Amino acid sequence: xxxxxxxxxxxxxxxxxxxxxxxxxxxxxxxxxxxxxxxxxxxxxxxxxxxxxxxxxxxxxxxxxxxxxxxxxxxxxxxxxxxxxxxxxxxxxxxxxxxxxxxxxxxxxxxxxxxxxxxxxxxxxxxxxxxxxxxxxxxxxxxxxxxxxxxxxxxxxxxxxxxxxxxxxxxxxxxxxxxxxxxxxxxxxxxxxxxxxxxxxxxxxxxxxxxxxxxxxxxxxxxxxxxxxxxxxxxxxxxxxxxxxxxxxxxxxxxxxxxxxxxxxxxxxxxxxxxxxxxxxxxxxxxxxxxxxxxxxxxxxxxxxxxxxxxxxxxxxxxxxxxxxxxxxxxxxxxxxxxxxxxxxxxxxxxxxxxxxxxxxxxxxxxxxxxxxxxxxxxxxxxxxxxxxxxxxxxxxxxxxxxxxxxxxxxxxxxxxxxxxxxxxxxxxxxxxxxxxxxxxxxxxxxxxxxxxxxxxxxxxxxxxxxxxxxxxxxxxxxxxxxxxxxxxxxxxxxxxxxxxxxxxxxxxxxxxxxxxxxxxxxxxxxxxxxxxxxxxxxxxxxxxxxxxxxxxxxxxxxxxxxxxxxxxxxxxxxxxxxxxxxxxxxxxxxxxxxxxxxxxxxxxxxxxxxxxxxxxxxxxxxxxxxxxxxxxxxxxxxxxxxxxxxxxxxxxxxxxxxxxxxxxxxxxxxxxxxxxxxxxxxxxxxxxxxxxxxxxxxxxxxxxxxxxxxxxxxxxxxxxxxxxxxxxxxxxxxxxxxxxxxxxxxxxxxxxxxxxxxxxxxxxxxxx
DNA sequence: ACAGAAACTTAGGAGCATGTGT
DNA sequence: ACACATGCTCCTAAGTTTCTGT
Numbered sequence: 001x002x003x004x005x006x007x008x009x010x011x012x013x014x015x016x017x018x019x020x021x022x023x024x025x026x027x028x029x030x031x032x033x034x035x036x037x038x039x040x041x042x043x044x045x046x047x048x049x050x051x052x053x054x055x056x057x058x059x060x061x062x063x064x065x066x067x068x069x070x071x072x073x074x075x076x077x078x079x080x081x082x083x084x085x086x087x088x089x090x091x092x093x094x095x096x097x098x099x100x101x102x103x104x105x106x107x108x109x110x111x112x113x114x115x116x117x118x119x120x121x122x123x124x125x126x127x128x129x130x131x132x133x134x135x136x137x138x139x140x141x142x143x144x145x146x147x148x149x150x151x152x153x154x155x156x157x158x159x160x161x162x163x164x165x166x167x168x169x170x171x172x173x174x175x176x177x178x179x180x181x182x183x184x185x186x187x188x189x190x191x192x193x194x195x196x197x198x199x200x201x202x203x204x205x206x207x208x209x210x211x212x213x214x215x216x217x218x219x220x221x222x223x224x225x226x227x228x229x230x231x232x233x234x235x236x237x238x239x240x241x242x243x244x245x246x247x248x249x250x251x252x253x254x255x256x257x258x259x260x261x262x263x264x265x266x267x268x269x270x271x272x273x274x275x276x277x278x279x280x281x282x283x284x285x286x287x288x289x290x291x292x293x294x295x296x297x298x299x300x301x302x303x304x305x306x307x308x309x310x311x312x313x314x315x316x317x318x319x320x321x322x323x324x325x326x327x328x329x330x331x332x333x334x335x336x337x338x339x340x341x342x343x344x345x346x347x348x349x350x351x352x353x354x355x356x357x358x359x360x361x362x363x364x365x366x367x368x369x370x371x372x373x374x375x376x377x378x379x380x381x382x383x384x385x386x387x388x389x390x391x392x393x394x395x396x397x398x399x400x401x402x403x404x405x406x407x408x409x410x411x412x413x414x415x416x417x418x419x420x421x422x423x424x425x426x427x428x429x430x431x432x433x434x435x436x437x438x439x440x441x442x443x444x445x446x447x448x449x450x451x452x453x454x455x456x457x458x459x460x461x462x463x464x465x466x467x468x469x470x471x472x473x474x475x476x477x478x479x480x481x482x483x484x485x486x487x488x489x490x491x492x493x494x495x496x497x498x499x500x501x502x503x504x505x506x507x508x509x510x511x512x513x514x515x516x517x518x519x520x521x522x523x524x525x526x527x528x529x530x531x532x533x534x535x536x537x538x539x540x541x542x543x544x545x546x547x548x549x550x551x552x553x554x555x556x557x558x559x560x561x562x563x564x565x566x567x568x569x570x571x572x573x574x575x576x577x578x579x580x581x582x583x584x585x586x587x588x589x590x591x592x593x594x595x596x597x598x599x600x601x602x603x604x605x606x607x608x609x610x611x612x613x614x615x616x617x618x619x620x621x622x623x624x625x626x627x628x629x630x631x632x633x634x635x636x637x638x639x640x641x642x643x644x645x646x647x648x649x650x651x652x653x654x655x656x657x658x659x660x661x662x663x664x665x666x667x668x669x670x671x672x673x674x675x676x677x678x679x680x681x682x683x684x685x686x687x688x689x690x691x692x693x694x695x696x697x698x699x700x701x702x703x704x705x706x707x708x709x710x711x712x713x714x715x716x717x718x719x720x721x722x723x724x725x726x727x728x729x730x731x732x733x734x735x736x737x738x739x740x741x742x743x744x745x746x747x748x749x750x751x752x753x754x755x756x757x758x759x760x761x762x763x764x765x766x767x768x769x
Numbered sequence: 770a771c772a773g774a775a776a777c778t779t780a781g782g783a784g785c786a787t788g789t790g791t
Numbered sequence: 792a793c794a795c796a797t798g799c800t801c802c803t804a805a806g807t808t809t810c811t812g813t
Contacts, residue, residue, distance in 0.1 A: 355801095356801080356802075366804090367804070367805085368780090368782095368804065368805075414776065416777090419775090427774090428774080430775095430776075430777080492779095492806070492807080493807060494806095495807065495808090497805095497806095502804095505805085536805060537779095537780055537804075539780085575771090575808095578807090589808065590808095591779090591807060591808080636780080636781090638781065639782075641796095641797085643795090643797090719780085721780095722779070722780060722781080725779085726778075751800075772813090773810105773812090773813105774809100774812095775808100775811085776808085776810085777806105778805100778808090779806065780803095780806080781805105782801105782802090782804105783800105783802085785798105785800080786797100786799080786800090787797085787798080788797080789797095790793100790794095790795090791792100791794090
């Protein structure tokens with residue numbers, strides 16, 4: 001598998017800690033060989049450019065391409081939080097800082113490092129980005145202002161009078177409940193609303209949502225009506241012929257124990273059913289469901305044989321695939337009916353799509369990465385577990401016959417419709433609205449507006465933290481270095497987590513000593529920091545970057561007298577950091593940096609890569625590359641598709657074929673030309689034209705295939721979706737499409753267009769983030 | 770001021786629907 | 792018409808931030 005990617009291996013493997021990585025063969029091996037090749041080097045080059053926003057950071061960004069997924073079971077090291085501070089150590093560190101601070105001016109001169117920002121300048125800036133919110137008039141007057149003002153979603157009651165365009169829109173949208181309304185008069189983005197209108201008696205005012213009134217008191221809605229959740233179907237006991245064997249002997253289980261056994265049987269093909277923790281947790285929870293008789297008999301999971309059950313389920317799913325068209329249609333219709341009945345709610349004057357109206361079915365918990373609770377039983381949720389949230393004056397949802405809700409409340413300070421407490425972590429789960437809803441769209445918009453406000457003061461903040469690297473207080477230095485990482489590397493904040501409750505993953509503030517390595521010199525670079533840790537979802541973050549000398553020195557200081565499992569930033573946590581950020585800019589938190597850096601990178605990359613001479617597919621490739629730069633920045637990875645190699649080969653075959661076709665066509669053209677030269681008649685002239693066209697067409701097709709191949713290769717282990725959906729201001733993409741004449745459908749699929757309807761509606765081609 | 774709970778966003782993967790080429 | 796690849800939808804875990812109570 002690695003043989004054909006020669007030069008990527010050393011890097012890839014250097015970070016692989018997995019001692020039992022062989023267990024994960026197919027998937028894991030692939031991930032381990034996320035290799036570096038020329039294309040990727042190019043990519044990396046681009047990324048460097050993309051960070052020119054950080055130009056005041058003197059060093060260039062060197063991002064290592066190898067973002068490897070970490071093997072399971074590699075760090076079952078026992079950890080102890082050394083939160084108890086050793087007073088002596090502390091004192092010594094503080095003293096060291098003081099002394100190093102004392103001789104700083106000298107050093108600074110030596111370095112020729114001059115601060116170019118006078119305090120006065122720093123001070124003058126806050127006035128600009130603090131405390132200014134546009135009046136309602138600002139928001140209304142024009143589209144441009146819509147884009148450029150920070151339409152801060154500080155709940156101001158804004159009843160919008162619409163500008164021309166909005167009026168037109170309103171006219172279009174403002175059909176009332178007449179369900180025979182002409183579907184064609186609705187925009188694509190509202191197709192979902194339209195389809196929901198069919199067969200629906202509910203009153204509906206489709207008004208353009210993101211221009212509607214907001215609430216000043218923190219309430220999220222006035223009216224909320226829905227039908228409650230859809231519960232998982234009840235358990236259907238297995239037919240008698242399907243047997244479970246214990247110690248080689250058939251044994252009929254009672255339904256509760258049988259149900260849990262089927263959960264295990266369904267997962268038999270998964271590698272994790274072989275894991276000790278998984279098996280242990282499962283067995284413990286399974287036994288809780290057994291009768292005392294079963295309990296006394298079944299004492300060893302290794303003696304359990306679930307294979308008949310497993311076969312049965314495989315056969316069932318096979319049968320489902322083989323169903324006739326009619327049967328499939330019937331199921332589809334039933335699903336549609338349920339969607340229509342339970343999938344929508346009325347919030348204020350809109351009928352809105354609900355996100356997840358189905359209650360999570362029971363099953364075995366599988367956390368990601370090395371999760372201590374994997375295999376535990378996720379219990380069935382009953383109506384008695386459910387809290388309903390709706391408005392007092394709405395028609396309350398009815399619990400299934402013979403059951404009761406746990407509670408019905410009317411809390412309009414929150415956006416959820418239904419909640420319940422989950423039994424694995426004891427956390428609360430919610431049913432909320434779809435991303436296309438007004439309430440989510442507005443929030444999304446607000447998020448990007450906050451990021452844009454950061455754009456205005458990011459220079460000031462960067463100067464500030466660079467200044468803070470010199471502070472005499474340890475906590476301030478730590479805060480400043482952490483913020484630098486968050487800004488430069490788009491790391492997550494990194495909350496503390498309860499040990500033993502979840503997989504051992506970290507973010508910036510929770511980095512431990514063992515997660516970084518310092519290299520005063522590496523190849524031709526100085527002050528290189530190597531990061532290697534598991535982040536959210538146990539996705540490995542591996543990166544080597546040169547940092548400024550001062551950062552490097554600080555890191556050395558933070559590492560002094562610490563054990564590998566000690567916190568790197570022992571005087572810092574997310575709440576301290578965010579409090580600080582809040583003082584720097586209203587609404588600023590650590591994650592805003594990720595949003596800001598992602599969006600600004602996209603904008604820059606698009607500017608750099610787009611070329612008006614390009615064909616549409618080439619432009620789309622440029623877009624995907626810009627998108628990819630962001631995904632790399634944010635470390636959004638995916639497992640290479642199972643069929644990757646094969647599909648790549650197929651594509652290559654197609655390309656080869658096209659090339660043959662092309663040379664054949666060219667020959668024909670040549671022959672036709674010669675023919676024409678000889679005869680000079682009309683007929684041969686026509687033939688030349690026909691052949692010329694053919695060549696052209698084939699050239700285009702070939703180009704398209706090649707572009708496709710490039711795109712796919714570059715995308716092997718990078719997931720574009722996450723950044724597209726959560727980090728990139730959609731107005732940038734919309735504006736780009738308008739500017740370069742690329743249909744929006746090339747960039748966003750239907751769901752995405754629904755989610756970003758607000759942006760599609762408001763961004764013009766000159767929009768700037 | 771802090772801890773724990775609540776609320777809400779961000780995340781990757783499974784599985785299914787759809788489209789495409791033969 | 793069929794097989795197969797691809798893209799999309801759903802699912803729900805895992806984060807961050809905010810709120811609440813002491």
